[in-house]
Amino acid sequence: MRRLIALFFLIFTLSGVAVAQQMPDDQVIQYVKSAQQMGKTQKQITTELMRRGVTKEQVERIQQKYEDSKSGNQQNSTQGENQSRQRGQQNADKKTDAKSINQRNNTQQRTVKGLRTTNGRQMYRGDQMEMTGDSLWMDGNNRGMYWEEEDPTQQIFGHNIFTNANLTFEPNINVATPVNYRLGPGDEVIIDVWGASETTIRQTISPEGSILVNNLGPVYLSGKTVKEANNYLRQEFARIYSGVIGNVPSTQVKLTLGEIRSIQVNIMGEVVVPGTYTLSSFASVFHALYRAGGVNKIGSLRSIKVVRNGNVIADLDVYDFIMKGKMKDDVRLQDGDVILVDPYQSLVQILGKVKRPMFYEMKSTETIATLLKYSGGFTGDAYKKAIRIIRKSGREHQIYNVDEMDFSVFRVEDGDVVTVDSVLQRFENRVEVRGAVYREGLYQLNGTVNTVKQLIKKAEGIRGDAFLNRAIIDREREDLSHEIIQVDIKGLLNGTVADIPLQRNDVLYIPSIHDLKEESTLTIHGEVANPGTYLYSDNMTVEDLILQAGGLLEAAATTKIEIARRVKEPKSTTFSTTVGQNFSFDLKDGLLLGDGSDNFHLEPFDEIYIRKSPAYHQQQNVTVGGEVLFNGSYALSKKNERLSDLIAKAGGITPDAYVKGARLIRKMTEEELRRKEDALRMTQMGAGDSISIKKLDLSDSYSVGISLEKALQNPGSDYDMVLREGDMLFVPEYVSTVKINGAVMYPNTVLYKKGESLRYYINQAGGFGNDAKKRKAYIVYMNGTVSRLKSGNTKAIEPGSEIIVPSKDPRKKMSAAEIIGMGTSAASLATMVATMVNLFKK
Incomplete structure (x- = not known):
């Protein structure tokens, strides 16, 4: 550990020296230019720069400066070209x-x-x-x-x-020559002469404003319109061509434009x-x-x-x-x-509910009406009676509210901000009806609807399920608070109660008799096509509900159909220990059989239970493969069918079968899956004694260690295991090899040699590895069983088995040599990354 700390201290010390001696950006650029001229490679340049303290960040910063300066020069060049082009x-x-x-x-x-x-x-x-x-x-x-x-x-x-x-x-130059176009120096004119004499003259007006015509000399056209030039040319050409002027001229002269001037x-x-x-x-x-x-x-x-x-x-x-x-x-x-x-003299902004809210340039004589016209007018939800103007008076702001009548006379000024508000989010003539009427919704007040009776008539009357004894009007007062007014709809319609005038925003609610009680339902469980909850109807029977649920399934029992009923005594004043009523009937040919079943009708919230028949069983299949006469799937014929029975159904084993190696794969039941999920959840909770998730088998099937040899020798014994649905039995051929795997020098597969111990097979794999747990070796047999091995046990190893030697924990302290090796690798990696940095992108 001390050596590791010393190594890291040395690395950081060298990094500090490099930063302290870092080259300026200008020197880096000059060094790169000189090195490129000398023919050095990019890798050599990068390595030498790193020795001089240049970091990757500094190289990237220099590159960014170079690209920025290059783009700036291009922009300046473009602007200079544009200016010279204009001149x-x-x-x-x-x-x-x-x-x-x-x-x-x-x-x-x-x-x-x-x-x-x-x-x-x-x-x-x-x-x-x-x-x-x-x-x-x-x-x-x-x-x-x-x-x-x-x-x-x-x-x-x-x-x-x-x-x-x-x-x-x-401008479109592909049009007829306008008669009012005024000629000037640079215009090309085309003079056509036809009739008694024919010729065409095509010349450009000179800077002096003339063209040169044979036998006429200079003819001045500059400053004349096309119409004036045509009249002038007829007068001039009459001097050299006869018949140009007269009542019936025999020679025509016409001037048109060719290339126009700039x-x-x-x-x-x-x-x-x-x-x-x-x-x-x-x-x-x-x-x-x-x-x-x-x-x-x-x-x-x-x-x-x-x-x-x-x-x-x-x-x-x-x-x-x-x-x-x-x-x-x-x-x-x-x-x-x-x-x-x-x-501009006046710039006005208009905001709010107009079609084109933005700034508009206004003349001094223009008004609000003109501004509204420019902005496209009001939108549909605009408040059109008045608008608001905020004006800067030079000292402080002023506000004006301009009425609709003054739109055409109120003039706007520079800096005005005109705002058009939206209409209020309320109604001035609305009433509403809800509930048991044919047309719920909003209606116009003060039209054909002014009273409750008129509103009901407008809604096309009340429905048959309306509760007529009591309806309510939710009325909004002037202070926006609400009050409830009770209405006797039955008396109002009969004329025994006075009609009630309506006010703005009144809401009439006529309840339905179904709204005043809980919705009645029936529930059916069990073996029907669509179990669930259904709406209750009067005089409904169990058969009717079964029909609505799609009928009975094949597994349904027609005996012992149970009905559970609520106990309902709303006027009771004493405590009762009875929590429900139960009825049981048999079903035959769609009819209930039993005492009192003839007139039995369901009541709201009854629940019906259709049980599964105890004698109903679906086919349960198991699979057998390998060295049996007839491979494939077989259906169990009884609940306690065993391994020997399955082998008998498959025609027995073949002579090549290795019975001791037979194995069984079993699918998990719902209960086993639930226990596995519980174990996984406990593992994820991170309890101190929890096991590793990696050691949990998370598949939905597992191997069962069996002994088919003893099961066939002793049918019906404990070795002859009882099968269940989904089991897969495989009887392999004889395998004459043994695998050695795990922490050995050379994992290998060798021939089985009867009577040899563990040491013999480990030697066949080159011996134990350095990290081997020698006393923890175990063997996996072909039938799925696992056993610990002892070095002197010669009977434990069987044909087709696999010897596995586990490894020790790989986490251990690093030696000084490994630490130095890691530091060297890190330095090499840093050099490689620095070499890949691109100094300049061409």
């Missing part, structure tokens, strides 16, 4: 829209509100970008991230319209990504806002201005598009336009 979009082709989608996806990836763990601790927060709608979370084991939807009541209505990937407002617009103010954007010349304000990521949390959707040449040409209200589908203000943009998104 460098100058091309005016269809690829612009594809780029805008990529830019849009990248913008969504950056608009992260927060990276959190499941315990709510914030890990990362974006300072410049924010996300509307969802939050990004990480699971508790840091194995993955998932999106968690934000509370809808905390969102601003309409702010997600420009973050929907399926609603891009992208424009640059500036999106400023409260948008997610403000800046300069290159768009299609067909682009509208909504598409530009979509490209900019939509408005941010303080951006306005009610007043989005388009400035052109210093003048405001449009003021858009996105709510008109969301609520009414109006897009008349979604003007087509031109090169150099500026879109301004101001902060």
Whole structure:
């Protein structure tokens, strides 16, 4: 023990030195880089790091830092690429829209509100970008991230319209050329001439605003609409083509658009990504806002201005598009336009029983009625007579209760919180009827139901089992306490008692005669198909109950059918020693036989007992196998049938049978199973003298040691054991070997040699083992019996038996060499684990 303590002290001392001399993280990284350049293996690097005090935890920490820095560089690189892409979009082709989608996806990836763990601790927060709608979370084991939807009541209505990937407002360029489209530098125009003269001119308007036409020179089209350009071209082409102008022109000239130009617009103010954007010349304000990521949390959707040449040409209200589908203000943009998104002026939250509770941006002239319209209106369980408003006055809070008549005139202000309550959980015109009526339930008061009689009529009358002498009304007073009012239903229906007016929340209860007494039943036990409890009926007989129980079983005795009856004397005033009445009858052809059985009827709560016939026995089978003439199962013909009888039924034994080795396996009875469960329960209780569970035989069968040889020699003797159902007898062949097992040097099977002692057979197995209990050896015979062995007993060992030598208790003190060996193994194991740590994942 002292050596063991000294060894552990040495290990902990070395560990302390390693921790004290631990290398900093930077030195570890530099050492790994140098070692890799020198061509050292990972195992060599790990071993040398451990010698320098580097722990597994330090390696994992360095690896995490490396991965974090790598992901941070990738994110910075992505953001830099997005910004350069925004500045460098100058091309005016269809690829612009594809780029805008990529830019849009990248913008969504950056608009992260927060990276959190499941315990709510914030890990990362974006300072410049924010996300509307969802939050990004990480699971508790840091194995993955998932999106968690934000509370809808905390969102601003309409702010997600420009973050929907399926609603891009992208212009459609595969349409006929609009006549009001204004041409500009970069537009490709196609001029078709047909009729008396035919030609096609396809040119792009130059930065100076003109195209070059043969025999005409420069033709200036910039700034003209398509309609104006067509009129202008007819005038110009009349100079080189005859028949272009006149009442019936013979030559037609028409201008259409080819490839459209791109424009640059500036999106400023409260948008997610403000800046300069290159768009299609067909682009509208909504598409530009979509490209900019939509408005941010303080951006306005009610007043989005388009400035052109210093003048405001449009003021858009996105709510008109969301609520009414109006897009008349979604003007087509031109090169150099500026879109301004101001902060909101008034943000109001509505909560409670409305269809869309959330924040809404309101104009200064809008009222509660407008807010309710935006929120989808009241839900079905809303209290619609009034709503509650909490307002921040600048110094303290104020509360307003706005009635229904003032919804259209009460104006909301910034910061207002509007709450719509639910209806009260009570009824203003309810009465209820329960009990012995045909239609129980709730009914309307002050309609066609105002009195008790009217309520009974509405419930389609009383049932035949109604108790008419007394019913009750449970009435709720004004102070919410209750009182009981007695009602004579019989007199009320006959007109001898005045009808009783009902009040709100009255509950009329008309009892049934069956509700006023215990339910009458009958119980049948024993040999019937479905024993149990059945409902009592008047004039019921024992035969009737047997029929309801599915009839008698084959084992039922038709004699001595007993009926037990309760003693019922409700008006008795004296003590009685009689606890019950018993009747006994015989049954023949479905009729009771016996004194007084002709008019015998059952009474409530009688119990009937059908006994099992004492002469009824089911077949009881036993099995015999092995060296008998006819193997198989045999049915017992009498209760005391014995081993010799079974051998006789099987035709006797064969000449090769080894009778002394015959064994019997017996199944446990219910009583034996119960005793086994009791023994197991006592063992689990942990009593001081309890035995080990491992030593208990927990199977449902067991071996019985028999001597078939003596049973056949002396039939009817004690050796000739009485059989019972489920027994299995096996008569083996002669076995000429002996097994030696347990704590011996070499467990073996050897030939039986008559007259040899235990020492001979132990020597055949190499002798006793070091941990053998030599004096505890025992032998197991083929017939299932077990016996202790003595070294000089030469008659105890028989053919087919097995010698078993038990072992000593393996728990013992460890030697110094074993302790040192264990410490060396632990150190080797630690080195192997450290070697498997991966420093860097490529």
